[in-house]
Amino acid sequence: MKKIAIRDSEYEPKKSRILRTKRMTATEKLFEIALPGGKSLDHEPGQFVEVSVFGVGEAPISVSSSPTKRGSFELCIRKVGRVTEALHRLEAGDDVGIRGPFGKGFSVRILEGNDLLFVAGGLGIVPLRSLINYVIDNRRDFGTVNILLGCKTPKDMLFNEEVDEWNKRLDVKLNCTVDKADPAWKGNVGLITSLIPGINLDPDRTFGVVVGPPIMYRFVIKELLAKKIPERQILVSLERHMKCGLGKCGHCQIENLYCCQDGPVFTYDKIKNLKGAL
Amino acid sequence: MQYALLKKDHLNDFISKLAQEQKVVAPVSRGFGQFSFEEVADASRIILKHIPTILPPKKYFMPQEETLLEYNLSEGQSMEAVVECQKMVLFGVHTCDLAGIQCLNIAFSERPKDFNYLIRKNKIAIVGLECNDYCDEYASCSLMDNHFPNGGYDLFFTDLGDFFIVHVNTQLGDELIEKTKVFERADKSHMDTLAKMREKKRGIFKNEVDIDHQELEPLFKKSQNSKVWDELNKRCVACANCTNVCPSCYCFDVTDELQLDLKHGKRYRRWDSCQNEGFAKVSGGESFREKRGERQKHRYYRKFLYPMAKFARFFCTGCGRCSRTCMAKINLKETIRSLITEKA
Ligand SMILES: Cc1cc2nc3c(=O)[nH]c(=O)nc-3n(C[C@H](O)[C@H](O)[C@H](O)COP(=O)(O)OP(=O)(O)OC[C@H]3O[C@@H](n4cnc5c(N)ncnc54)[C@H](O)[C@@H]3O)c2cc1C
Ligand code: SF4
Ligand code: FES
Numbered sequence: 001m002k003k004i005a006i007r008d009s010e011y012e013p014k015k016s017r018i019l020r021t022k023r024m025t026a027t028e029k030l031f032e033i034a035l036p037g038g039k040s041l042d043h044e045p046g047q048f049v050e051v052s053v054f055g056v057g058e059a060p061i062s063v064s065s066s067p068t069k070r071g072s073f074e075l076c077i078r079k080v081g082r083v084t085e086a087l088h089r090l091e092a093g094d095d096v097g098i099r100g101p102f103g104k105g106f107s108v109r110i111l112e113g114n115d116l117l118f119v120a121g122g123l124g125i126v127p128l129r130s131l132i133n134y135v136i137d138n139r140r141d142f143g144t145v146n147i148l149l150g151c152k153t154p155k156d157m158l159f160n161e162e163v164d165e166w167n168k169r170l171d172v173k174l175n176c177t178v179d180k181a182d183p184a185w186k187g188n189v190g191l192i193t194s195l196i197p198g199i200n201l202d203p204d205r206t207f208g209v210v211v212g213p214p215i216m217y218r219f220v221i222k223e224l225l226a227k228k229i230p231e232r233q234i235l236v237s238l239e240r241h242m243k244c245g246l247g248k249c250g251h252c253q254i255e256n257l258y259c260c261q262d263g264p265v266f267t268y269d270k271i272k273n274l275k276g277a278l
Numbered sequence: 279m280q281y282a283l284l285k286k287d288h289l290n291d292f293i294s295k296l297a298q299e300q301k302v303v304a305p306v307s308r309g310f311g312q313f314s315f316e317e318v319a320d321a322s323r324i325i326l327k328h329i330p331t332i333l334p335p336k337k338y339f340m341p342q343e344e345t346l347l348e349y350n351l352s353e354g355q356s357m358e359a360v361v362e363c364q365k366m367v368l369f370g371v372h373t374c375d376l377a378g379i380q381c382l383n384i385a386f387s388e389r390p391k392d393f394n395y396l397i398r399k400n401k402i403a404i405v406g407l408e409c410n411d412y413c414d415e416y417a418s419c420s421l422m423d424n425h426f427p428n429g430g431y432d433l434f435f436t437d438l439g440d441f442f443i444v445h446v447n448t449q450l451g452d453e454l455i456e457k458t459k460v461f462e463r464a465d466k467s468h469m470d471t472l473a474k475m476r477e478k479k480r481g482i483f484k485n486e487v488d489i490d491h492q493e494l495e496p497l498f499k500k501s502q503n504s505k506v507w508d509e510l511n512k513r514c515v516a517c518a519n520c521t522n523v524c525p526s527c528y529c530f531d532v533t534d535e536l537q538l539d540l541k542h543g544k545r546y547r548r549w550d551s552c553q554n555e556g557f558a559k560v561s562g563g564e565s566f567r568e569k570r571g572e573r574q575k576h577r578y579y580r581k582f583l584y585p586m587a588k589f590a591r592f593f594c595t596g597c598g599r600c601s602r603t604c605m606a607k608i609n610l611k612e613t614i615r616s617l618i619t620e621k622a
Contacts (some may be wrong), residue, residue, distance in 0.1 A: 001362045003345065009359030010390045011346040011545070054349045055356065055536035055543045080561045081586045094357050214564050239560050241552075246390045248553055250529030253576075254522060254566070256584040275502065276566050 010246050013097025017075045019072055020092050026077045027105050028123075029088050030064075035050045035098060041065055045131035046105030046237055046265040048214060050245050051075065051087065052097030060242040061081040061262070066133035076126045076158065078149040102245040103264050106131050106209060106235055115143035117229075119220050121150045121192055121212025125158050127237055127264075128211045132166070134165045139171055146199055147174045150192030150212070154178055154185045194218065196223040203228035211237045217278045221268060234268035240278065282444040282461040283468055284435070293369065294320040295458040303338065303367040305331055306374035308350060315368070326437055329413040330597045334375050334498040334525035335368055339382055339399055340549075346394060346532070347545040362600045363398040367454070369405045374419045374597040376406050376430040378525025381585070381593050385528055395441070403450055406431035410475055411482055416598030418611055423491055424596050426476070436472055443472045481600065488597075494592065497617055500585040506616045511571025512526070513606040518551035526593040527551070552576050580612065 020032040023241045043047070043063045052058045065074035067207065079088045102126060108131070116135060135142050147166060151157055156175070167174045175195050178190035188195065192212075208224040210217060217236055224234050240252035240259040252259035255274045257266075271277040284292060291380040297319045298303050305313045306323040313328040315335055341362070349357035363526050373378070379399075386395035406427060409419075421426040427434050428511035435442045443464055446452050455461045489497065501507075531550035536543040550557065558566040567573045581594035594610070601609040 001360050001364050002346075003360045004397070006359050006361050006393050009346070011394070012357070012359035013347075015355060015357070029548075050546075054351055054355060054545075055534055055540075057534045058532065058545075078561070084561075089507050097357070166531055213562055237564070240566065241556075241560050242531070246392070247388070248385065248392055248528070248530070248546075249532070249550070251531075251550075251557060253552075253558075253580075255579070256587060276572070 010115045011099070011194075013050070013058075013099045015056065015095050016088055016098045018094050018096060019247075021090070024076065025156060028158060029074045029077055031077065031087070031090075031096075032065075033075065033096065033098065038071050040070045041067075041098075041101055041128075042083065043067055043073070043101035044105035045108065045134050046099035046127055047103050048245075048264065049075070049098050049100035049102065050125075050242075051077075051083075052099070053083055053086040053090070054097060056086040057083045058097070058099075059087070059242075060102075062130070062237075062264075063129035064129050066137055068134055068137040076123075076129075080122060081257070087196070091182070093137055095163050100245060102124070102136050102239070103260055106237075106265050108134060111135075111207055111209075112141050113143065114207050114233075115202060116125070116145050117199065117201060117208045118145070119150075119192060119196070119208065119210045119212070119224075120148070121216040121220075122152070122156070123158075124211030124213070124216075124237075125149060128209065129159060131209065136169070143205060144201075145172045146201070147172060148192055148195045149174070149233045150195075150216075151175045151186060154182050167231050191219070193219045193223050196220070196227065197225075201227060201229075201232075203230070206233065208234045210234065214278070221278070229271035232267045233264055236268060236271070236278075237264045238266060238271075239264065280446060281469065282446055282455055283464040284442045284461050285454050286440055286442070288460040290312065290321040290459045291326065292317060292321070292458050294468075295460070296367050296454065299457075301364060302367040302369060303366060308332065315370075318369075326370070326407065326579055328370075330372065330374065330417075330599050330602075332603075333523060334378050334597065334599065335371055336378060336382060336525050336528075338366065338368060338394060338402060339379060340528055340530075342550045342561065343546055344394065345544045345546045349543050349545075350541055351536075351543065352541045353440040361394045361397045363401045365401045366415040367403045367405060370407045370435075371404055371431065372407060372409055373427055374417070374422070374424045374595040375525055376404070377422070377424040377428065377595040379404070380430045381526035381591070381595070382528055384589050384591070385526075393604075403454060404422040404431045404433075405454075406434035406435040408434065410437065412480060414602075416600070416601045416609075416611075417596060418594075418598060421485045421487055421489070421491060421494075421595035422592055422594055422596035424478070425483045429566045436475065438468070438471050438475060441468070443468055450488075453603050455465055459547075485620070487611050489618055494582055494614075497614070497621065498579060499504040500621055501617045504617060504620055506613060506620060507571040509571075509616070510574040510608060510613070511569050512606055514553070514557060514570040515605050516570050516573070517605050519605060520602045521551040522549060523599040523603050525595050525597055525599070526581070528579075529557075552580070574608070585588070 247261040434445040
C-alpha cells in the first residue's frame with residue numbers, strides 16, 4: 001500500500017537529547033532532556049509527555065521539573081517494564097523521542113493567592129515536584145505551603161537534597177513519613193493520612209493537592225474533607241494506562257472522561273461520582 | 279442530476295470500469311451465510327442481498343494494523359510520520375454502516391485530529407446500498423434511526439428490481455457516473471417506484487425494542503448499578519469479538535517493531551479492545567474495570583451514553599454484529615430489554 005509522509009502528525013515525536021542522568025534509587029532514574037533547538041516544553045505542572053525509545057515503544061511520564069526551569073526539563077522514571085527498562089539503559093548524549101506535553105495539569109492560575117497543602121505518596125512526588133518548585137519560584141504569589149511526603153522506607157525517598165532545601169526554607173512547612181523506618185530515620189513513622197489531622201489550616205482558602213498510588217486517594221481525601229476543604233479545592237492526579245495521549249485509543253478512559261486529555265489532574269467534585277475513578 | 283438510473287444489467291460494466299482504474303471493494307459471500315468486503319474486478323461475486331459483513335467497512339478506514347511512524351536508527355536516528363492509504367471505491371455499504379463511518383469520522387476529527395484517519399478517509403469513495411427489508415433478526419437499525427439513508431455517501435443505490443435508483447450526493451459521486459457512462463436519467467415513474475418502496479419499508483421497519491429512540495440515553499443513565507451488568511459478568515468470556523466487529527469501536531494499541539537489521543523499524547497501531555483483561559491495567563498493577571461485567575457496561579455506555587454528551591449521537595448503529603458474533607450469545611436487544619424491564 002502507498003505510504004505518504006504527513007506533516008504535523010500528532011504521533012510524531014520530537015527527537016530530543018538527554019543532557020544529564022542521575023540514579024536516584026535502585027529503581028528510579030532522573031533524566032534531564034532538551035527539545036530540539038533548546039525550545040522550551042512550555043508545560044503546566046502536572047502535565048505529562050510521551051517518551052519514545054525507538055524500536056521499543058512509548059510511555060507516558062509526568063514532567064517533574066517546574067516550567068520556571070527553561071531550556072530543558074526533567075523526568076523521573078521508575079523501571080517497571082519494557083520501555084522504562086530501555087530508558088534506564090540510556091545516558092547523557094543519547095536521544096529519545098518526546099511528544100506533548102499532554103493533558104490538564106494543576107491550574108496555577110486557580111491556585112494563586114491560596115494556601116496549599118501538598119500530599120505526595122511514593123512516586124506521586126514526581127509530578128508534584130513540578131508544582132512545588134513552581135510555587136517556590138513564585139513564592140509570594142501563594143499563601144502558606146504545607147508539604148506532606150510519604151513512602152515505604154527511607155531508601156525509597158526521592159529528591160532527598162531538594163527536599164532538604166525545601167525543609168530549610170522559612171516559607172515552607174514540610175513533614176515526611178515512612179511506613180517502615182531504619183535506624184537513621186528521624187522523621188515520622190506511619191501512614192501519610194496520620195499527618196493531616198494535626199495541620200492547622202483555613203479550609204476556605206486551602207487547596208489540597210494529592211498525588212499517590214490509587215489506594216492512597218480515598219483515605220487522604222476523607223481526611224481533607226474532614227478538615228472541611230471544599231470538594232472542588234481538592235486536586236488529584238490519576239494514573240491510567242495510556243497509549244496515544246490524544247483521547248483516541250481508549251485505554252485511559254474513566255467513564256466518559258479521557259484521563260489523557262480531561263486529566264490527569266481532576267478536582268474531586270468532578271470525579272467523586274464516577275465509578276472506578278478512585 | 280440528483281438521481282440517476284442504473285439498469286441491473288449494467289452493474290457489471292459500472293464495477294469493472296471502476297476496477298480498471300482503482301481498487302473496488304464490495305460484499306462477497308464467504309459461505310455459511312457470511313459475507314465480507316473484498317476486492318472485486320467485476321460484479322460477478324458481489325452479493326446485493328447480504329447480512330452485515332463479518333467486519334464492517336471500518337477495516338478500510340482504520341486498518342486492523344497501520345504504520346504511524348517509520349524510523350532508521352543508524353546515523354543519528356531519523357523518523358518520519360506516515361499514512362498508508364489507497365484510492366478506492368467502497369461499494370454496497372448499508373445505511374447502518376454509513377452511520378458507523380460517520381461515528382469514526384467524528385471521533386477522529388475531534389481535536390487533536392488524527393490525520394492518519396482523516397487523510398485516508400478522503401481517498402475512499404462510498405457507494406451506499408439500501409436495505410428494502412430486514413437483513414436478519416439481530417438488526418436494530420430502526421431503533422437507532424439508521425434504516426433510511428442519512429448522507430455520508432457519494433452515491434446511494436436502491437435496488438428496485440430491474441434497476442437501481444442512484445442518489446448522486448457529491449461531486450465525486452457524479453464523477454464516478456460520468457466516468458463509467460452506464461447510467462441513465464431517472465424519470466418520474468422511477469421516482470414513484472422508489473417512493474412506493476420506501477412507503478412499504480416504513481411498514482416493515484419498527485423499533486425492534488419497545489422503547490423510544492429518545493428514551494435510550496435516560497435508560498442507560500439510570501442503569502449505572504443495574505443487575506444486568508452482573509448477569510453479563512457471568513456470561514462474557516472476554517473474547518473481544520464484539521468490539522472487533524463493531525463499526526464504531528476504534529480503540530487501539532501502539533507497538534514498535536524493529537526489523538532484523540536492528541536499524542529500520544516502525545511504530546504501528548492495531549485494533550485493541552476494552553474487553554481485554556489488560557486494557558486498563560497500570561504499572562502499579564491495578565486494573566480499572568477488572569470485572570468483565572464492568573467492561574461490558576463500558577462497551578454499552580460507549581455506544582449509548584458517553585457519545586450522546588460529547589457528540590449528540592449514539593455510537594450504536596443497530597447493525598447487530600456484536601450479537602451475531604458473541605461467543606456467549608450476549609444479545610444487544612435483549613440487554614436493552616432487560617434494562618427496561620428492570621427499571622419498569
Ligand atoms: C499520566 C501518567 C504519568 C506517569 N508518570 C510517570 C512518572 O513520572 N514516572 C514513572 O516512572 N512512571 C510514570 N507513569 C507510569 C509509566 O507510564 C508506566 O510505568 C510505563 O508506561 C510502563 O511501561 P513499560 O513499557 O516500562 O512497562 P510494560 O512492560 O509495558 O508493563 C509494565 C506494567 O505497566 C503497565 N503499563 C504498560 N503501559 C502502560 C501505560 N502506557 N500507562 C500506564 N501503565 C502502563 C502494564 O499494564 C504493566 O502492568 C505515568 C503514567 C501515566 C499514565
Ligand atoms: S463477544 Fe461476547 S463474550 Fe466476547 S467479549 Fe464481547 S460480549 Fe464478551
Ligand atoms: S491515552 Fe489514548 S485515549 Fe487517553
